[in-house]
Amino acid sequence: MTDNNGYISKRKFMEELRRYEKGSVTRRHFLGVTGLGAATAVMGTAIPGLRPSPALAASDIGDRVILATWPNYHDPENFEIFTDQTGAFTQVNVFGSNEEMLAKLQAGGSGWDVFVPTNYTITTYVSEDLIEPLDLSKLPNYDPAAFDSRFAAAGTVDGVVYAVPKNWGTTGLAVNSKHEGGNAIDSWKAFFDRTMDDFSGRTMVHDYQLTTIGNALKYFGYSFNSIDEGELAKAEKLLIDAKPHLFAISSDYQPAMRSGDAWLTMCWTGDGKQMNSDMPEIRFTLGKEGGELWSDFYAIPKGAPHREAAYALINFLLDPQVNSREVLAHGYPSADARTDALLPKEILNDPILYPAKDLLDALEFGAAATLTDPNRAELMARFKSA
């Protein structure tokens, strides 16, 4: 019998489903308003017959592991391999923001085994007692010496390792160079000034207080993390002045940039890379004054229902072979020298992924206080409702 009569294997179906998920979840904003991540998770459990069945359970870590992560952030093939090796199926929940993840864990009963917090959230998770100290003996693939300490440091709080590095990246700006008129936008000053001038009605800022307020602060040369009232007041005035000139306040900027509706946007590394690969006229650059540098981690929440499986999955994903496939799939740089050694030169030399040292050194990591500061949250609400 051949299967050319429309039959689709379980595995093939899952691949298609994943591909569909991938396509549909490039939009952080979309996720932010829908909780689609939860929907895909429910879908995964509701159709157990669709899960690839393990050849033979090689260990007794249980039949599943639940991962809370960001959109487009893994190679689905790696999860298949993990299932084949361990018998545990990886159920992926995709989230739109760190705040949303924190809110879920604070509310309790998340049911996650592994999650992917960003650097500035980890101390909050520790002080709220929501995160498990890691037993490094269960993570033989984690070699601290191989990781760039700049991107690994935030995982350790008071000498205890709570999280191990996943990937890192930057928040810069993407501009459609066709409209720059020979005058390149390369700073946050130019970003906002041109928005209120020849880019009026064509600029997007994130629907995210950390980056939108942070970059407005950089316009004046203040720290990305400032919570100083006077400095925030100036940033607020800039944002409110710019608002009538904005195309949208949304973290879902790829569709509008690609269709040509928007010409300029705040942009994360991976989105910048994806747009630039498809449309070379869309240029990604960091603001001259600086901006955000971030680093994501793997961590285990307190009360994870499948703890052993959680360790097994993190250890598996830290294997340099596996990790290099991850990087090739999602396009975010890893902080692991062993992984870099397996990556092609074009990637390691890509200025979007690996910015020049002087640009990189001007960047700041987001701070815990920046995320939880109530004044910044109120400022964002005033900006959005103005």
Next chain:
Amino acid sequence: MTQRERNWLLLAPAAAWFFVMLILPLSFVFVFSFGERGDAGGYVPAFTFEQYANLPARFAAFKNTLILAPLGTLAAMLIAYPLAYQLAVRTDPKWRLILLVLVIVPFWTSILIRSYAWLFILGGQGIPRLLDFIGIEDVRLIYTPFAVLIGIIYGYLPLMVFPIYVALDRLDKRLLEASADLGARPMTTFFRVTLPMSIPGMATGCMLVFILLMGEFLIPALLGGGKVFFVGNALVDLFLQSRNWAFGSAVAMMLIVVMLVTVTVYMRLIARLNTQRDDDVALM
């Protein structure tokens, strides 16, 4: 078992449902609204009116909602009425069912997906591009209050069509004949008989749409591009982004109060219209 006991027993499931799904969560919201935000977000027990004192910080969100929700309701009604009239009065009964089903069909797909489709229809490659062909240049539709209004009308139209349809369908056709027999022209019959008789349908439709619109957050977020900020959006941000549950609860309580007031005023108004109509009918 007495009749009384049987009645209570029959009501028990509904009562339990209301208690667990409405009274209990609302009590939490009420209690939270007097609390404080934790340092890392969430809720810390306290007894303070600070959250209520802060409500003016969301004045703009309430204002936006109270402008666009009635406007959307009114626009939906003006579009739904002729459609419902056509369906109930003019359409051949053998087509009626099919046409009614066509009105519901959009409900078979999530409002989210349908709103996302509007993103492309109103976006630069959609309607503005078509307008460009006929010489109308640089039309901006997406991410404007107008786009939100379109999305609202589109999303809520069926909820408006059905109550009006039912009211018109039930209308005693003999009244129309009587009106004609007494020499009224069709226009007069419509305004003196048909329209007043369909007020309950319009009232129900408006109520359904208005109440849902007051809590709407998806359409402004998707089609307003984050620039059109409703109370619903303020609530989403307060609970999911800044995690200020105490203030979020106060905003939610305020929304309930605003709804109670507007809906009460509205019901009074409708009741008055209805008695007026009855008086008119008595005069005829």
